[in-house]
Amino acid sequence: MRMEKGKSTIIQQLIIAAMMIILMMGFGVLMLLQQGGVVDFGPAAFYQFLTIHGTGMIGGAVLAATAIMWYFLNKYVKLSLSVLKLNIVLFVLGVVMIIVGVFAFEFSGSWTFLYPLPAISSGAWGTAGALTYLIGLQLVGLGLLIVLLDAGRAIIQKYGSLGKGLGWDVITGKKREQDAPPAAVVASTMVVIVDTAALLSGTIVIFMNIIHVINPAFTFDPLLAKNLTFAFGHILANSTIYMAVIAVYEILSRSTGRPWKSNKAFLIAWTMSTLFTMIVYPHHLLQDTVMPTWALIVGQVLSFANGLPVLVITAYGALMIVYKSGIKWRMGSSLIFLSMFGWTAGVIPAILDSAIMVNHVMHNTKWVPGHFHMYMGLGVIAMLFGFMYYLVQNDQSIRPNQLDRFAFCLYTLSILGVSFSFLTSGAISTPRKFATHFEQWQAPAIFGGVSGIFLMIAIGIFIIYFIRYMVNRNKDFSVEKEIA
Amino acid sequence: MIQLIVWYATLLFIILLAVVFGWVAFSSKKKQDYAPIIKRWYKARSIYGVLLVVLMLVVTIYTLRELPFNEPSHVEGVEVIPVHVEAFQFGFELNMTEFSVGDTVEFNVTTKDVTHGFGVYDPDMVLVGQTQAMPEYTNTFYLTFDQPGTYQVLCLEYCGLAHHMMMTEMVVK
Numbered sequence: 001m002r003m004e005k006g007k008s009t010i011i012q013q014l015i016i017a018a019m020m021i022i023l024m025m026g027f028g029v030l031m032l033l034q035q036g037g038v039v040d041f042g043p044a045a046f047y048q049f050l051t052i053h054g055t056g057m058i059g060g061a062v063l064a065a066t067a068i069m070w071y072f073l074n075k076y077v078k079l080s081l082s083v084l085k086l087n088i089v090l091f092v093l094g095v096v097m098i099i100v101g102v103f104a105f106e107f108s109g110s111w112t113f114l115y116p117l118p119a120i121s122s123g124a125w126g127t128a129g130a131l132t133y134l135i136g137l138q139l140v141g142l143g144l145l146i147v148l149l150d151a152g153r154a155i156i157q158k159y160g161s162l163g164k165g166l167g168w169d170v171i172t173g174k175k176r177e178q179d180a181p182p183a184a185v186v187a188s189t190m191v192v193i194v195d196t197a198a199l200l201s202g203t204i205v206i207f208m209n210i211i212h213v214i215n216p217a218f219t220f221d222p223l224l225a226k227n228l229t230f231a232f233g234h235i236l237a238n239s240t241i242y243m244a245v246i247a248v249y250e251i252l253s254r255s256t257g258r259p260w261k262s263n264k265a266f267l268i269a270w271t272m273s274t275l276f277t278m279i280v281y282p283h284h285l286l287q288d289t290v291m292p293t294w295a296l297i298v299g300q301v302l303s304f305a306n307g308l309p310v311l312v313i314t315a316y317g318a319l320m321i322v323y324k325s326g327i328k329w330r331m332g333s334s335l336i337f338l339s340m341f342g343w344t345a346g347v348i349p350a351i352l353d354s355a356i357m358v359n360h361v362m363h364n365t366k367w368v369p370g371h372f373h374m375y376m377g378l379g380v381i382a383m384l385f386g387f388m389y390y391l392v393q394n395d396q397s398i399r400p401n402q403l404d405r406f407a408f409c410l411y412t413l414s415i416l417g418v419s420f421s422f423l424t425s426g427a428i429s430t431p432r433k434f435a436t437h438f439e440q441w442q443a444p445a446i447f448g449g450v451s452g453i454f455l456m457i458a459i460g461i462f463i464i465y466f467i468r469y470m471v472n473r474n475k476d477f478s479v480e481k482e483i484a
Numbered sequence: 485m486i487q488l489i490v491w492y493a494t495l496l497f498i499i500l501l502a503v504v505f506g507w508v509a510f511s512s513k514k515k516q517d518y519a520p521i522i523k524r525w526y527k528a529r530s531i532y533g534v535l536l537v538v539l540m541l542v543v544t545i546y547t548l549r550e551l552p553f554n555e556p557s558h559v560e561g562v563e564v565i566p567v568h569v570e571a572f573q574f575g576f577e578l579n580m581t582e583f584s585v586g587d588t589v590e591f592n593v594t595t596k597d598v599t600h601g602f603g604v605y606d607p608d609m610v611l612v613g614q615t616q617a618m619p620e621y622t623n624t625f626y627l628t629f630d631q632p633g634t635y636q637v638l639c640l641e642y643c644g645l646a647h648h649m650m651m652t653e654m655v656v657k
Contacts, residue, residue: 043645050642110642116619117598117643122573124645222599222619258518287601287616289553289623297548304540312533319508320525326515341505348497352490355547360625361486361611364601364640427491429611431603431640434648440609 006074006081007391010067013088014388015466017064020095021381022459024056029452032421035437036446043435044124047108050433051133054111055098058237059140061376063091064384065243066147069191071391072184072246077154083146090143097136105129110433111137112233115205115225119213130213138206145199152192155185165189166274167267180262183249187242190274195239197278202232226285234281241343241375242273244383245314248336251390252318255333256325260317269309276306283354287363296356303354307347315344331400332393334408335386342378342415346371349423364433366444367426374419377455378412385411385462392469400465407461410454417451487610552613552625555590562588564626569593571600571617574646576637581654588628593617600650601640607633614640629656 027049033039034046070084101107107129109117118130155165159181166189169175181189205228211218253260282299285291318340327333349371353362362368389400421444426432430441437445550556555564567589570577583589593602595617603614604627612635615623629635639650 047645114599120598122644223621287614288618289615289625290621301544304544311536316529320521322512323508323521324514324516325512327512341501345498345501349494352494356551357547358486358490360552360613363614365611423494427487429609431638433642436648
């Protein structure tokens with residue numbers, strides 16, 4: 001029995017991502033426990049953990065989401081496996097450089113590295129740390145870029161253009177609805193467009209920072225740098241869910257035996273998401289009053305509007321497809337369904353915080369990580385593990401057991417615990433990214449830290465399942481070779 | 485106050501979502517043809533979509549009536565006190581730190597080095613206003629002090645290893 005093409009690379013990629021994610025959770029737990037006053041390893045280590053936690057979580061999510069997108073898109077268009085493998089090599093190289101930059105050279109400028117912080121550390125880190133970190137980040141971005149370019153090439157080759165990949169010819173009535181591109185192609189096209197824009201912004205700001213670190217006499221506009229940084233960070237982080245949601249379309253559709261068709265409403269929603277995802281990032285700059293007022297108002301209005309495609313189309317579609325479907329719940333489909341709850345639940349605090357008057361008293365409090373821990377932790381990560389369980393459910397000798405089901409419940413409760421600890425902290429005005437907390441802010445941090453420990457146990461059980469699967473798989477291959 | 489409203493609204497909507505997802509998961513045990521489900525629930529979606537848009541429009545209009553970076557309407561004819569703030573690693577320089585209850589202050593905030601945050605906490609340690617301190621730019625926002633006591637100013641944008649210690653005080657009598 002041979003694995004389908006690319007599946008083994010996909011599984012390796014997913015396992016690297018999963019290992020990274022659990023390790024980064026460890027840093028997250030340590031930070032929360034320090035904020036809660038339970039442990040004390042000093043501010044220098046705290047901010048190094050902060051930098052590696054943010055970078056590693058986004059990196060791991062991007063790697064996993066890329067695997068999901070590649071796996072399903074490859075069923076409809078011809079993708080290059082070599083490009084996928086090259087991405088993993090560049091990713092690992094980049095991650096090694098980032099680790100060296102953070103832990104050997106003590107770079108702790110946070111993954112949002114706001115210019116001119118990388119060059120002005122007040123003696124905390126030097127040129128080597130900033131350069132190693134920034135170049136490592138650039139390598140990770142480069143790996144993703146080549147995967148996107150390959151995906152864009154394949155979509156254009158089959159469908160004619162990226163516009164057709166988004167189904168614009170169906171929206172305008174030039175083509176029938178039944179001939180619309182599949183959901184996986186539509187979502188992938190969106191990701192190719194938005195992530196290429198994100199990586200372009202990121203590359204510009206990273207290179208500007210690199211030059212500034214080498215020669216501080218070279219300066220550039222801090223407001224432009226901030227715009228580019230958040231265009232990069234916001235789009236990249238958001239796009240992980242748009243890549244991973246392909247697993248929702250494919251897995252729920254197969255598990256229920258019901259089609260998830262790309263109709264006009266669906267295609268319009270994805271075009272809206274493409275546009276909004278690229279232009280709503282000014283909601284990260286609502287407290288920069290030198291921004292044009294219209295840009296800040298647009299930031300609020302479009303952030304509200306950006307919730308519509310998921311709330312009205314994707315989440316609603318997931319509910320409809322499952323409703324009275326007679327679905328046999330397995331680990332894969334359960335996690336995937338849960339991920340849609342996580343996504344939509346995470347959207348709510350985000351939308352509320354994008355109102356300027358709310359943002360004025362909640363921006364950069366722990367409300368912000370509250371929303372994205374729910375969105376990423378209960379959305380993207382549930383999609384990742386749902387996809388992993390789905391991927392191996394039909395061709396393996398190890399079946400998920402009671403322990404996996406226990407891990408599912410533990411995961412749900414503990415990530416909710418982490419997210420609500422952040423939201424509670426935000427509601428009582430606790431600042432984010434603080435190495436220590438005043439006493440009145442410590443209790444939610446301790447609750448979050450303890451929830452995080454349980455979360456790590458649950459994720460550990462998920463990962464052990466896949467390691468057992470891989471070991472068994474390798475044994476099967478050895479036996480097959482001997483027989484042959 | 486705003487934080488409390490947002491907190492309860494979030495909790496309410498998330499509980500509502502959990503109930504809907506739970507109900508659908510529970511009802512998934514039964515099996516029914518998909519075609520009538522599509523017909524019925526697409527109609528419901530139209531209503532739900534319109535309601536959501538209307539709700540968002542109402543919230544948008546309500547929340548955009550007054551913006552913290554515009555001079556508040558209630559101070560027309562009243563003198564606004566301009567305060568210059570310069571942030572640096574790791575402190576703040578304010579040209580005025582004592583005020584009276586009812587004073588409306590225009591904070592003009594900039595920085596000597598990297599980006600910082602300028603967050604004002606009332607005597608109960610509730611965040612009541614903030615802006616970013618950005619190199620080469622001056623951000624402005626308005627705040628009316630409505631209770632006496634010591635107000636803390638905290639840096640709300642990560643700026644280096646002593647970020648969490650970057651704070652100062654203002655006294656309102």
